[in-house]
Amino acid sequence: MKKICVICSMFLALLLLGTAVPLVQGYPVSVTWGPSWYPPGYLPGYNPTWFELYEQPAQSHTTSHITNLVSQAGTNWVGKNNYGPTTIATNVYANSQAIQSSSAYDFLATFHVGDFYPTTINGVTHYAYYGHGGTNTGIVDKDLATYIGTRHKFTFIWTCVNGGLNIKPNGGYYYLDPQLKVVGMPYAWIQKSNLAWFGYTNPDNSGYAYIGFENTSKYLTDNTEFITYNYGDFCRQFYYYFLVQHYSVKDALDAASAQVMGGSAYTFANTVLYLGYPDPSGSGRTCCMRVLGDGNMVLPY
Numbered sequence: 001m002k003k004i005c006v007i008c009s010m011f012l013a014l015l016l017l018g019t020a021v022p023l024v025q026g027y028p029v030s031v032t033w034g035p036s037w038y039p040p041g042y043l044p045g046y047n048p049t050w051f052e053l054y055e056q057p058a059q060s061h062t063t064s065h066i067t068n069l070v071s072q073a074g075t076n077w078v079g080k081n082n083y084g085p086t087t088i089a090t091n092v093y094a095n096s097q098a099i100q101s102s103s104a105y106d107f108l109a110t111f112h113v114g115d116f117y118p119t120t121i122n123g124v125t126h127y128a129y130y131g132h133g134g135t136n137t138g139i140v141d142k143d144l145a146t147y148i149g150t151r152h153k154f155t156f157i158w159t160c161v162n163g164g165l166n167i168k169p170n171g172g173y174y175y176l177d178p179q180l181k182v183v184g185m186p187y188a189w190i191q192k193s194n195l196a197w198f199g200y201t202n203p204d205n206s207g208y209a210y211i212g213f214e215n216t217s218k219y220l221t222d223n224t225e226f227i228t229y230n231y232g233d234f235c236r237q238f239y240y241y242f243l244v245q246h247y248s249v250k251d252a253l254d255a256a257s258a259q260v261m262g263g264s265a266y267t268f269a270n271t272v273l274y275l276g277y278p279d280p281s282g283s284g285r286t287c288c289m290r291v292l293g294d295g296n297m298v299l300p301y
Contacts, residue, residue, distance in 0.1 A: 027078050028107035028300050029099055030070045030243070032063035033092060034083040035114050035132040058220040058232040059083065059113045066111055066239045073243040074301030078105075087114075088137035093147040100149035107300055109154040110189065111239075112139075113220065116160040118167060124177040125167050127185045129159045141188040142181035148191055154249075154297065155189040156211040158220070158235065162186075163212030163290035173197070173210075173292060186210045186292050195293040200250055200268060203295035209249050215279050215287040225272050229260035234273075242299060250295035 036059070038051040063083040070079030082091065099105045112129065119128050119140060131137030157163070162185040164173045173195065174187030182188050186195065189210060196204035220232035237256035241247040247255060253268035261270060268274050273289040 026106045027076050027104055028074070028109070029105050030067065030073070030077065030079040030109045031095065031111075032066050032079075032081045032083060033087045033110070033112040033114075034059050034063050035087045035130050035137075036060065036084045037114075037130065037132050037134070039115060039117070039130065039134065054221045055219055058230070062113060062220060062232050062235055063111065065236045066243070069239055069243045073299065077301070083113075085132045087112075088131040088133070089139050089143065090137075092131075092139050093144060096144070096152065097147035100147070100151050106151055107154075108152045109156075109299065110152070111156045111158070113158040116162050116217075118161075121181075122177070122179060124179075124181075124183060126177075126181075126183055127162055127165075127167075127188075129157065129162060129185075141183060141185050142177075144185075145182035145188040145191065148189060152189055152191070153208050154210075154299070155186075157185060157189075158213070158217060160213055160217045161215060163210075163214045163288075163292075166215055166285075186212060190293065192293065196295075197290075197292065199293045199295040200253065200274070200291040201295075203250065203297075204293055205296055206294045207297060209291065209293040209295065209297045211249075211289065211291050213287065214290050215283070215285045216281060217287070217289075218273070226260040234260045234271075246298055246301055248295065249291065249297050253291070253295075 036056055060083055063081050067079045067081035070077045099108050114129050116129050117135060117138065118125050126141050128138045128140040131139060165171055165184050174182060174184030177183050190208050192206060192208050195206065195208065196202055199209060218231045220235065221230055223230035234256050237259045238252050241252035241255040257268045257271050258264050258266045276286040276288040279285040279287050
């Protein structure tokens with residue numbers, strides 16, 4: 001993939017973030033992504049209308065809700081919801097590189113909701129997730145890694161598998177393939193080789209955090225664990241405490257869990273997201289939400 005011109009990248013980032021972005025030192029940025037598209041055959045019961053009637057509205061609501069909270073995060077925050085057709089690889093890469101390259105910004109918090117796919121490149125299985133329309137616009141670990149830098153400090157990827165190296169038997173969250181290309185989405189986004197594997201219980205205080213799923217993720221409309229709430233509610237509550245109340249990653253996860261589970265006696269450690277749940281695909285694997293890095297991270301404000 002050809003390297004995108006820095007000037008063009010900066011222009012695209014400003015376009016995606018809105019025309020009123022103030023170009024002054026030190027603005028933290030929240031960007032949400034999602035393709036409003038789903039691969040055929042993955043739908044529950046192969047119901048072709050399920051995604052557009054239920055999951056897609058939940059995804060759209062969640063990404064817009066997160067962006068709406070940004071106005072309460074602090075006077076310096078800039079937010080943009082890119083859910084829909086603008087979620088394509090070239091936009092994600094250009095936006096990320098421009099934020100990294102411009103002195104206007106010093107922190108990027110990213111949220112993406114969608115679905116994982118594997119892609120084999122030169123005999124190596126890489127990790128990716130769909131862009132709008134499918135794999136042709138998908139975000140791939142090895143490509144993304146070339147546009148990321150030190151300002152990419154918090155990333156939450158709500159897709160299957162991209163929380164670690166599920167495909168690689170030895171696990172972990174990244175390695176370099178024989179061509180020295182990055183394999184693993186957590187490293188592609190954060191680019192730290194020593195993030196704590198158990199960042200919720202043992203934060204590494206690095207100032208960087210990544211949240212993602214091992215094996216199959218939960219649908220946002222799934223309410224099997226919370227009964228009167230669903231995982232979209234959990235996600236939106238997490239961002240309320242994280243962005244608005246300035247809780248740490250760990251404390252925001254706990255507060256969101258208490259909210260949807262019915263009281264302060266509950267924490268993230270009580271959820272099946274943390275404890276693990278059987279892979280609904282029947283693979284025999286255990287699924288969970290993995291928190292890597294600094295569970296003590298508090299967003300700037």
